[in-house]
Amino acid sequence: MHSLPPEFDRGVVTTVHQGDCHVGDVPDVTFSTVLGSCISACVRDRVANVGGMNHFLLAEQSGSARDRYGASARYGAFAMEQLINKVLSRGTGKKQNLEIKIFGGGKINSALDDVGAKNIEFIRQFLSVEGYVATSEDVGGTYARRVLFKPYSGRAFVKRLDSDLGASVAREEMALARRRVIAPVPADDIELF
Template sequence: MDPPNEVRDIFLSPGDFHFGGPNLRLRTILGSCVSIILWHPVKLLGGMSHYLLPGRNNPNNAQNLEGKYGEEAFYLFLEKIKLTQLPISEFKAKIFGGSDMFSREEENLTLVSNFLNAKLVGQKNINFAKQILSDNSIPIISENTGGSKARKIFFTVWDGEVWLEMQESSK
């Protein structure tokens, strides 16, 4: 499908979320963060999240939904999809990110529990995405997760395509 005459190009920083129609190109750069992309292949609607952690340590402190937490980013998707009056199960998902961004040298220097917890963030983010999508009967049609390199991703809502560039590690 050809791109629309006017394309809105939006860069998502960590914690950002965006959802909209076929004139959007959404892009971001991921390390241990994960992006969930949801796309409706008939209505050409879709969105992208860029979350840092699966959830808050203290969910009772949540005044507003924040895209930096996977759980809350997914609720943002649910709010936007509810407005479309489309069943969420008609959307298709793609997930990206969740890299282990720590070097082997750092691993050998310390076994401090905070470091070990940080090292697991990428995998926890991946696990969360897969679980929440499964719980909501949304099929994952593409994924590129894990590893040790950063990723640049570009999502074009008009055709549902995602372009991926693997970044060289600075390790």
Template sequence: MKTYGTEPGAPTPVQVGISELAISDGDDTLKSYGLGSCLAIALYDPKTGIGGLAHAMLPDGDAAENSDRKPGKYADTAIRALLRRMVEQGAHYTDVEAKIAGGSDMFEFESFGEGVGQRNVAAAKAELEKLGVPLEAEDVGGDYGRTVEFTPGTGTLIVKSSNSDNGVTKL
């Protein structure tokens, strides 16, 4: 959901909807609700406090036509777009670290094959490795949904899961 704001640094957390990505710095929080098989990808530069969150839906943007227009939709293009925008804002490529959450497999439907969540996780990991961005933490898989809140300044990714055993995890 897009918010049309007036003042910079308004206290409401910025919502990052499906296929969207957002960049921020400091104590601003970026939030994605109700991730099932979608994957939340958080990148941040601990030195400058610049970071971003993407809410990716599909694994492979390079194979899709519209990934230029919607880089946030695909795990691979979302990571590249986040990284590029962060560097434009002053982040240092070599300092950037990553955390991911989501990618669960809620249903065992025949049409889902090996699992839509797993495919997203694998694609994100492969792209991070290709770009040399270390994956600092992850909370992925399972068969339950998650809501994430990311603070670029501290690199904290809070994951609230609907599974009562897991509750709230701080990555």
């Protein structure tokens, strides 16, 4: 088992839950989340040293060609726009200064009909349409993951979780998917440890 690098052994840790979006610019702040099929994006203004993390799940997909992901895509787009806008407003305001890292989208429960793959496809399409490119990613697979992100430095660390914790994450995501909770629409390298 690998231990965390020293910069992640201390400081203020803020948990980012499903539906959350947090932004910060303090060196000792760490954002932390646990993902199954959900997606977390970490967006940072590398000039202003301001960054943030979100956490979202696309709970449903429609058959409509016009709105491929149904109402939940509006939530994913809202989660991404909210995070990007918060980072831009606290940073330099220049899109070209942003670096984006994406995480999650695992297939941790066969009953979720590979929501993770749909989430990965959604986030990649969203970034492409908006003119962004992910600078790094850890997506897919058949496991849950814990993601730690330092918004000031932009460093991200990923730990792949064992099947017991993954099963717990899957149960939580199944409950969210069943409720189909949709929010109103008003959006350095990865190291494994």
